[in-house]
Amino acid sequence: MPVTGCDPMVFLFLLSIGPLSGADGPPHLVFILADDLGWNDVGFHGSEIRTPHLDELSASGVRLENYYVQPLCTPSRNQLMTGRYQIHTGMQHQIIWPCQPYCVPLDETLLPQLMRRAGYRTHMVGKWHLGMFQEACLPTRRGFDSFFGYLMGSEDYYSHVRCYPVTSERDRCALDLRDGEEVATGYQGRYSTELFTEKVVNIIYKHDPKKPAFLYVALQAVHAPLQVPERYVAPYAFIQDPQRRLYAGMVSAMDEAVGNITAALRDTGLWNNTVLVFSTAQEDVREDVREDMREDVREDVREDMREDVREDVRTAALLPQGLRISPTCLPPRPGPCSPLGPDPAPPSARTLVPPRPGPLLPPRDPCSPLGPNLPPSSARTPAPPSARTPAPPSGPLLPPRPGPLLPPRDPCSPLGPDPCSPLGPDPAPPSGPLLPPRDPCSPLRTPAPPSARTPAPPSGPLLPPRDPCSPLGPDPCSPLGPDPCSPGIELTDSFAIHHKLQTDNGGQPLFGGSNWPLRGRKASLWEGGVRGVAFVAGPLLRRPGTVSRELVHISDWLPTAVGLAGGQLNGTQPLDGFDVWKTIRDEGLPWTQRVSGDQRQSTQAFNVSVHAAIRFSNWKLLTGYPGCDVWFPRPGCDVWFPRPGCDVWFPRPGGSNATSTSAAPLKSVMLFDVDADPEERSEVSDLNPSVVEFLLRRLEHHQSASRPIVFPDNDPRCDPGPAGAWGPWA
Known part of the structure; x- marks a missing residue:
């Protein structure tokens, strides 16, 4: 059974109480979803990319440092909207492709429907990607009062056109932009991040403050293709990698969008009664390649495609009293670590595709078993090296920094100056274990003891104590700002390992993203693929400026939002998510006080090839x-x-x-x-066989309760025609 995950999403959950007028009432809820934002792509995680608005919001709220999502897009968005694991909705596959005739099951009650029942006005701007083959699947038929955005997984940022093979012999490029249920024309040339922000701001200014609003903003940024106005790229001239430089500009544009949205909320007086959730999402790696490289590479599907099931990470209550998982299924991969990943395209779209000239893969993929570029096939002439993999630079590695965008050379490294610093090469690190030490400036914070990983650091006070409140002064590596000893900061001996504003999957290094120092990338089950950035902020928090170590999952937002709205969950399918508001608000309420987890185990053995x-x-x-x-x-x-x-x-x-x-x-x-x-x-x-046995039996228990996967072949009736637009066809 093939399964797909979802883009990593990062949610910024901002919570406020009464409006400026002092009136009481349920809070406005704003969910902002950024696509493909990596763990190491925000300023408060030590990135070289500047995100001042996200940094300010996270520093004034509760950062969620144990937050999980799916490694791909559709399953994550499905879990956000349904509050249910994808194994319970039949969507444990990759993503929904443009010509596949299915969507989120129509018997599922979605989050906007529940918010509407609670008396909210519901609006959506941006990316849907939960199916659109028939009108009943559209956002305006699933609970949103208004919708402006696109229906599929990716498209051009300026033309808003998506190209896709409607049959094995014919590609079709057509507009994918809707205002409500009508095709939206006249926006060609408008950069989507700015266009969507403008639409959101207009909704905010027109909204009646006496009525609660639920606003879902699913930005296209920072998904491939890498496109952004030059003014956002100019400050990053010091970044040598051209893809990382473009990507950094896209992140800055996205951060500015969040700033403009929050400014509108403040200006209208809605901010003090707003719950804002910011999340980053990630798309399927094959979407990246097709959009950015314009290369349609497909693999034939093996006979066992629909028998290959994957369960994904589930968090929020993963303590002895409550287990949570998020299963996801993938079809067979064409090869280990291929940048194309497992090919989810249906068989009808994978055969008889004529080859195209040029490099098959994006350059320099360290995960490709064949090296930086695939060898030519009989039908392809590879591009010359100059067009694929640039030669190593001669002379200084980077031009001098244009300004104080970068911190000084890693003064917190126990090995001394940062060997990767753009200021130039550094001496080789001292002899010792091959693995580099965990960067003490990393968002993972507390490094392992030196004896367990690297030679002892040089003598002398290179590093202040890890205790930010030490008499020696605050920790200069703290992402919380220059004064981490303020009364609102809570520090614990343990450190966070999963941090997402909220993401549905990790960043894509092939297109500028970074999950460093986590292992893996988007579309993987490693921490780099399922761990995201998340925080909550607002007056309802009792301890703002803290870091929460509690486990939270993307499916938790539905019951949490409905609970904040004072709504009812009647009529929904059995939920897998939990209302985590008390845990977030009180920062540290143990799950064992609120959750009695299902501890049942299967007596059957789990198939470890899954x-x-x-x-x-x-x-x-x-x-x-x-x-x-x-x-x-x-x-x-x-x-x-x-x-x-x-x-x-x-x-x-x-x-x-x-x-x-x-x-x-x-x-x-x-x-x-x-x-x-x-x-x-x-x-x-090998050191913990009893733990392995217990978890394998838990997997088998959940696998036995999963629904069959829905992953139909392409329907050629999806063809919008030479001058048409993508949309419902059935």
Whole structure:
């Protein structure tokens, strides 16, 4: 059974009480979803990309440091809208493709429908991607009073056109932009991030403050193709990688959009009674390749395609009293770590596709088993190296910094200056273990003891104590700002390992994103694919400026939002999500006080060839093929021409590691203590057989309750015609 995950989403959950007029009432709820935003792509995680608006909002709220989503788009958005695991809706596949005749099951009650029943005005702007083959699937038929945006997974940022093979022999390029249920014309040339922000701001200014509003903003940014006005790119001239530079500009445009939306809320007086959720989502890796490379590469589907099921990570109550998983299924992959990933296109779209000239794959994919570019086929002439993989630079690696965009050379590194610093190469690190130390400036915070990972740091007070409230002064690596000792900050001995504003999957390194130092990328079950950025802010919080270590999952937002709205969950299918508002508001209310988890186990053995992942307490179990298993280097490091400290790390047998483009085979069952090892470097299944057995039986229990996967072939009737627009056809 094929399954797909969803884009990583990052949600900013901002909560406020009464409006400026002082009137009481349910809060306005605003969900902002950013597409494909990586763990290391926000300022408060130490990124070189500037996100001042997100930084300010996260510093004034509660950052959710144990937040999980799906590794791909449709399943994550499905879980957000239904509050249910995708195994319970039949959507445990990849994504919904433009010509597939299905959508979120019509017997599911979606979040906007519940909000409307609670007396809310409901609006959506941006990306739908939950199916549109018939009118009953459209956003305005699923609970939204208004909709402006696009229906499919990706498109051009300026023309709003999407190209897709409607048959094995014919591609079709057509407009995908709707205002309500009508095709929206006249917006060609308008950059989508700015266009969507304008529409959101107009809704805010026109809204009657006496009536509560639910506003869902699903931005196209920062999904491929990499397109952005030059003014956003100019401040990042110091970034050498052209894709990372464009991507950084897109992130800045997205951050500005969040700032403009919140400014409108403040200006209208709605802010003080608003719950704002910001989340980043990630699209299927094949969507990236098709949109940015214009290359339609498809693999024939094996006979066992519909028998390959993957369960995905589930968080929010993964403590001994409550287990939560999110199953996702993938069809067979064309090859380990291929940048195209598992091919979800239906068979009718995968055969007889004529080859196109040019490079098959984007350049320099460290996960490709064939190296940076695929060899030519009999029908292809590869592009010359100059068109695919740039030669290593000569002379200084980077021009001088144009301004104070970058921090000084990593003064917090126990090895001294940052070897990946754009200020120039540094001496090789001292001898010792191959793995670089965990960066103490990393959002993962507390590093492992030096004896457990690297040689002792140089003598002298290179680093202040990890205690930000030490007499020696605050921690300069703190993402919370210069004064982390303010009364609102709560610090614990444990450190967060899953942080998402809210994401539905991780970043895509092939197109500028970064999940460093987490393992893997979008479309994988590693932490880099399912761990996101999340925070909640607003006057309803009793302890703003704190960091929550409680487990939260994307499916929790439906019951949480309905609870805040004072609505009812009557008529919904059995929910998998929990109302986590008290946990967020009170910061630390144990799940064991509120959740009595289903502890049933199956007596049958779980098929470990199934692609699955489950998180329980501090343990994470992986079975089957989890996806690309590389630790991508931090931004500024070149994958194929690395400098000291900039290696791409591949797992090796026995716990050792090597810098190589050929990773060792993965085990069919892997166990990690993600509290102690968030980077998933130490596989410990042999040391904990009882934990492995327990989690395998839990997986089998959930697998036995899953619904059959719905993943139909392309319907050629989807063809919009030479001058038409994408939309319902059935």
